[in-house]
Amino acid sequence: MNILIVGSGAREHAIAWKIRQSKIAGKIYCAPGNPGIAEIATCVPIPVDAIEKLVAFARENEIDLTVPGPEAPLVAGIVDAFEAKNLTIFGPSQKAAALEGSKAYSKYFMGKYKIPTAYSEIFTDYQAALDFAETTEYPCVVKADGLAAGKGVIIVENFSEAQSALRRCMLEREFGAAGAKVLIEEFLHGEEVSIFALCDGKDYILLQPAQDHKAIFDGDKGPNTGGMGTYAPAPIVTPALLERIKKEIIVPTLAGMAGQGIPYKGALFIGLMIDGGEVRVLEYNCRFGDPETQVILPLLDGDLPEMMHLAATGRLDECRAGTADQSTVCVVLASGGYPGQYEQEKKISGTDSDFDEGILVFHGGTARNGAGDLVTAGGRVLSIVAISDDFQKSREMAYKAVDNINFEGVYFRTDIGAKALKYL
Numbered sequence: 001m002n003i004l005i006v007g008s009g010a011r012e013h014a015i016a017w018k019i020r021q022s023k024i025a026g027k028i029y030c031a032p033g034n035p036g037i038a039e040i041a042t043c044v045p046i047p048v049d050a051i052e053k054l055v056a057f058a059r060e061n062e063i064d065l066t067v068p069g070p071e072a073p074l075v076a077g078i079v080d081a082f083e084a085k086n087l088t089i090f091g092p093s094q095k096a097a098a099l100e101g102s103k104a105y106s107k108y109f110m111g112k113y114k115i116p117t118a119y120s121e122i123f124t125d126y127q128a129a130l131d132f133a134e135t136t137e138y139p140c141v142v143k144a145d146g147l148a149a150g151k152g153v154i155i156v157e158n159f160s161e162a163q164s165a166l167r168r169c170m171l172e173r174e175f176g177a178a179g180a181k182v183l184i185e186e187f188l189h190g191e192e193v194s195i196f197a198l199c200d201g202k203d204y205i206l207l208q209p210a211q212d213h214k215a216i217f218d219g220d221k222g223p224n225t226g227g228m229g230t231y232a233p234a235p236i237v238t239p240a241l242l243e244r245i246k247k248e249i250i251v252p253t254l255a256g257m258a259g260q261g262i263p264y265k266g267a268l269f270i271g272l273m274i275d276g277g278e279v280r281v282l283e284y285n286c287r288f289g290d291p292e293t294q295v296i297l298p299l300l301d302g303d304l305p306e307m308m309h310l311a312a313t314g315r316l317d318e319c320r321a322g323t324a325d326q327s328t329v330c331v332v333l334a335s336g337g338y339p340g341q342y343e344q345e346k347k348i349s350g351t352d353s354d355f356d357e358g359i360l361v362f363h364g365g366t367a368r369n370g371a372g373d374l375v376t377a378g379g380r381v382l383s384i385v386a387i388s389d390d391f392q393k394s395r396e397m398a399y400k401a402v403d404n405i406n407f408e409g410v411y412f413r414t415d416i417g418a419k420a421l422k423y424l
């Protein structure tokens, strides 16, 4: 099978790494990829949103399976464009991707199928939103309806903060068209967890639950980022809780989508808030998570491209896959200043160190400069992953490996996985 991966982050590096291990994988391409991916696949300089160019590339290079990583091409209809040319692609159609592409749609959907989520109100009129904000309870959450690269969610503590958030979204259009419609949502307390299912429209296969660390600083302080580290499996998800998540959330989601004539295929990522006995959906994402993928795929005991091909062609019932009885921890190394302003093109050293067995280094925002040196080229630069038989050991291994790597301004959280200790 010739395979095309679309994307350039550490998530796509982890996908490429797992696909590389498959016996059925032939040529592996990545558009546009990064220097880490280039060590295991052929990178082609096509941007993720150049859908027609990607279709043409897949046809010319006899690609048997395309795997889009990020949400933007999925929400823009890459799956529909590929399927119109009879090309097999692992992901949801444009209509199904609206579960992530429009928070108003996902709220409507959850209401219709009685899937537990936070209470929210939707506004297209700034004054109406302000009027509601004057009477609602705080804290609450102001959310841009559309895709905003993870930045369109603002937690507000009082009316004046809500007013400023609504102004930024609706009047100043800080998130572009994504902020024309806004949700004001009840604030949920608890612990977040990320659940992933491979779906074929009817059936699904669950991967290991993971926990992300969204805030930039230790102790979950400071602004939210794309994710500063992860671990899996997340012990907060007990077997009993997982059964409830399946029954109350995953099964009704897939049945609801199919019932609306929009069967969901591809990776379904459900962000949940768990508060004692309460489980509620924070959001749906129509793709794998970053940095969740970096800890989930190393634990997957199965042939990833085969699974994705079966999912894309509606045959997941034929799939056999298991889970390794191991633990993974991922620490993200970020550029100093991220998620605000940061400098780039800092030389990176140590990625080729003689690491212990069980260490994986996935590239995110990296590039080669004119002299061929590896340099920083983004906010989240590298994902350092450790896999072992023991969660504590994986944590220690990951942080020990981090010590080998350096670039000017390197920043990482020192408490990845600390939240899991109380469950162990």
Ligand code: AMP
Pocket (backbone or CB within 6 Å): 118, 141, 143, 150, 153, 185, 186, 187, 188, 189, 192, 214, 224, 271, 282, 283
């Ligand atoms: P979303 O893109 O909707 O998942 O929001 C991004 C992040 O904002 C989530 O992962 C949570 O950390 C936080 N968040 C979103 N909605 C809520 C909510 N209703 N209550 C508390 N935190 C939230």
Ligand code: GLY
Pocket (backbone or CB within 6 Å): 212, 226, 227, 285, 288, 289, 290, 291, 292
């Ligand atoms: N780590 C959260 C996300 O990928 O959206």
